[in-house]
Amino acid sequence: MIETIIPGDRRSAVYDFWRTDKVLKDRCQFIAGQYQRYVDNPTVENYFMSLVTDYILEGLYFYNGFITFYNFASRMLMPGSADIFKMINRDELSHVRLFQKLIPEAMAIFPHSKDAIYEMMDTAVRHECKWTNHIVGNNILGITEHSTEQYTKYLANIRLKAIGLDALYPEPRYQKSPYSHLERFSDTKAEGHTKANFFEAQVTSYVMSSGVGGWDEI
Ligand SMILES: [Fe+2]
Helix, strand or coil: CHHHHCCHHHHHHHHCHHHHCHHHHHHHHHHHHHHHHHHHCCCHHHHHHHHHHHHHHHHCCCHHHHHHHHHHHHCCCCHHHHHHHHHHHHHHHHHHHHHHHHHHHHHHHCCCCHHHHHHHHHHHHHHHHHHHHHHCCCCCCCCCHHHHHHHHHHHHHHHHHHCCCCCCCCCHHHCCCCCHHHHHHHCCCCHHHCCCCHHHCCCCCCCCCCCCCCHHHC
């Protein structure tokens, strides 16, 4: 989308937005800081927490962004972009499934603190809500600061339960998604929340931006 919409000389401002936006920088630093902790001090505990960081990154971050485009699509706005987000969403959910298998195995092997997992999830929820309120807020029809909080806490609950932990937010309003009416746009209703029937779907693919260097090294 950036390659299509934003003129070349302004693209780096988008990619570098974290440098000038404190809310975004704090959000990025929280995740990056978890990995840095392992780099600086490579203990098994820190390795385990890096796995949890991966899980939160795959399973909590981004989803309010997906919702923004499904909301647009529900009003026939930017349906092509919603289709691309649907594919990215499906990719992320397949990564979530990987970590849902991996983390319980890791819990059986590595020393870890459940309280640290809950605390990390709670901090991630706060970052995700703060960022979404900062960039979307109440300015897009179908999304409010209230629905963002409800959805993010609902997501945290289902992610925790999927790895054998308890819901962090036990109140009834955090047990269901405020965006279930958008599931026909996200196409992620099947068991495991991944796309229902791959073989009936049209074969499409998306490409990553070439506007940022360094991806080849990853
Ligand atoms: Fe992913």
